Amino acid sequence: QVSLVESGGGLVQAGGSLRVSCAGSGRPFSQYSMGWFRQGPGKEREFVASITRSGNWKFYAESVKGRFTIARDNAKNTVSLQMDNLKPEDTAVYYCVADAAEITEQGPPPDYWGQGTQVTVSS
Numbered sequence: 220q221v222s223l224v225e226s227g228g229g230l231v232q233a234g235g236s237l238r239v240s241c242a243g244s245g246r247p248f249s250q251y252s253m254g255w256f257r258q259g260p261g262k263e264r265e266f267v268a269s270i271t272r273s274g275n276w277k278f279y280a281e282s283v284k285g286r287f288t289i290a291r292d293n294a295k296n297t298v299s300l301q302m303d304n305l306k307p308e309d310t311a312v313y314y315c316v317a318d319a320a321e322i323t324e325q326g327p328p329p330d331y332w333g334q335g336t337q338v339t340v341s342s
Contacts, residue, residue, distance in 0.1 A: 221245040221331050223315045228336030231305055239336055240299045241315030248296040249273075254322040254329065255289065255300045257311035257338075267313070268300060269322035280324060283309075305340045313338050 227239040254269030268289040316329035
């Protein structure tokens with residue numbers, strides 16, 4: 220089992236950048252695929268990005284491709300999401316997730332979730 224704690228959310232103007240991070244504890248971090256989901260106001264929860272255990276493969280939702288970058292550091296048990304050129308529609312609670320299986324946009328919900336961190340983008 221792994222515990223996840225997000226940090227780094229906040230308020231930013233459209234076009235700006237923000238970086239959210241996630242620290243994991245428990246079983247070895249490298250055993251888990253990691254990712255980020257988000258849920259905006261009045262919207263369903265949606266996949267944002269994921270990264271494989273080794274970090275060699277990264278996957279992004281079409282809506283964030285080219286603007287967001289996911290990265291992980293297995294030695295530090297952290298995963299991050301760098302968000303550039305933010306848009307008001309990126310406003311959401313961002314959740315760090317982990318799963319022993321690969322995390323994909325079309326797959327089942329990941330097993331482990333953080334408590335979420337709020338990201339607000341003003342126009």
